[in-house]
């Protein structure tokens with residue numbers, strides 16, 4: 001398993017190519033490391049508030065014992081998302097291991113060894129590298145983005161907390177906001193449905 005770029009202290013100054021010849025890179029046991037700029041990730045950009053750049057990538061290429069084209073490494077990204085509980089932006093960090101077996105068609109994809117994720121080439125041994133890495137990041141974006149800790153949510157007017165109840169009633173009351181996780185979820189669903197309309 002790869003350690004993160006930070007720990008390895010690697011340089012990621014070069015720009016990654018949009019498309020690569022996987023066969024050639026595997027034959028030479030090459031390594032690609034570099035960065036991706038936000039404007040090269042249009043689908044991801046549509047889903048998030050912003051992408052903190054650079055997105056860092058390190059990939060090693062080889063053939064495994066049965067001749068499959070294997071790409072392994074990691075992608076590191078930071079994106080700003082809107083917390084669906086307090087509607088404030090927060091930073092979501094992505095550190096994904098890449099473990100691809102690049103194949104020519106769906107039939108081959110089904111035969112790929114369990115430890116690899118099958119990835120389809122676009123023809124002529126070429127892989128749409130940036131689009132594939134973009135997919136990796138997109139898959140790690142939570143369906144309902146939320147601050148990990150409730151305490152990190154910024155309290156907006158109307159947000160019921162133990163503190164505001166104490167203030168308005170004048171005596172300490174031990175009520176925690178969102179004490180019922182299912183009520184919380186139901187509220188959230190309502191909010192999301194409203195947003196969709």
Ligand SMILES: [Zn+2]
Nearest residue numbers: 083086147153
């Ligand atoms: Zn929040």
